[in-house]
Amino acid sequence: MSLTITPLHDTFVAAIEGTDLSSGVDDATMDEIRQAFHDNSIIVFHGQDLSNDQHVAFSRHFGELQGHTVSHWLLPSHPEILVLSNRGRGGVKPLDNGGAYWHSDITYEEVPPLGSILYALTVPPEGGNTMFADMYAAYEALDDETKEQVDGLIGIHTYKQRYLKMAEGGKRPKLSDEKMAEWTDVEHSVVLTHPETGRKALFVNEGFTVGIKGMEQAEADALLEKLFAHSTQDRFVYSHPWKAGDIVMWDNRCTMHCATPYDVEKYERTMHRTTIRGTKPV
Ligand SMILES: [Fe+2]
Numbered sequence: 490m491s492l493t494i495t496p497l498h499d500t501f502v503a504a505i506e507g508t509d510l511s512s513g514v515d516d517a518t519m520d521e522i523r524q525a526f527h528d529n530s531i532i533v534f535h536g537q538d539l540s541n542d543q544h545v546a547f548s549r550h551f552g553e554l555q556g557h558t559v560s561h562w563l564l565p566s567h568p569e570i571l572v573l574s575n576r577g578r579g580g581v582k583p584l585d586n587g588g589a590y591w592h593s594d595i596t597y598e599e600v601p602p603l604g605s606i607l608y609a610l611t612v613p614p615e616g617g618n619t620m621f622a623d624m625y626a627a628y629e630a631l632d633d634e635t636k637e638q639v640d641g642l643i644g645i646h647t648y649k650q651r652y653l654k655m656a657e658g659g660k661r662p663k664l665s666d667e668k669m670a671e672w673t674d675v676e677h678s679v680v681l682t683h684p685e686t687g688r689k690a691l692f693v694n695e696g697f698t699v700g701i702k703g704m705e706q707a708e709a710d711a712l713l714e715k716l717f718a719h720s721t722q723d724r725f726v727y728s729h730p731w732k733a734g735d736i737v738m739w740d741n742r743c744t745m746h747c748a749t750p751y752d753v754e755k756y757e758r759t760m761h762r763t764t765i766r767g768t769k770p771v
Pocket of ligand 1: 588592593746
């Protein structure tokens, strides 16, 4: 089968047409999809209709899947699937505009994910886009002096500050001290080399990067703020307008994302996410 790959942005993101993921994907098609993923960092499929089993099966083509540190957000019948919904009963991660800050997922762990595959089941007719930033392009556009400054630096990442901020705002339940103690600081290179493409990407994010190893906090804050502002300029950003049946797969090593608001009282928004295990960034 030959796929049609259409760019959706100048530097990254492409739509892949010509495949029905529910009927399974043969090896040759998977090779094309994987290549498109590496070339574009984010791939988009429209009009898909997948069961939970099919979503998991497609995701497994990219590697081993992982759950989430907060296990009650996982689908009981399919613990590989994280449910994000604003019509949450127990066991659903509240989609309350909680992800409305720029981040790569789970960089507060030693081995952050390779990427995620987000499948839209129910979406509002307006609002609720997801924005993505190209962290290869952001790195490449830095001036030489800044590149020299950040190459070799080590960033400090944690979930604690972000979670506490959301818990204080009533957006997340308070967790036990034992659970909080599991979230220790981890260190990642500020500039990583992508293990598949060999390209360099900036790997700091507003969500979870809270310092730079060996740097005074005020100086680190100033540098991080400068890098966040740089990376999220319009020219590096694609905003995805969701339709039910859309699948968006992002490479978590070279992109960031940020939720945008919608009317949570008026509209339901329900997504399923699988997450593929990565390797330690270097
Ligand atoms: Fe996220």
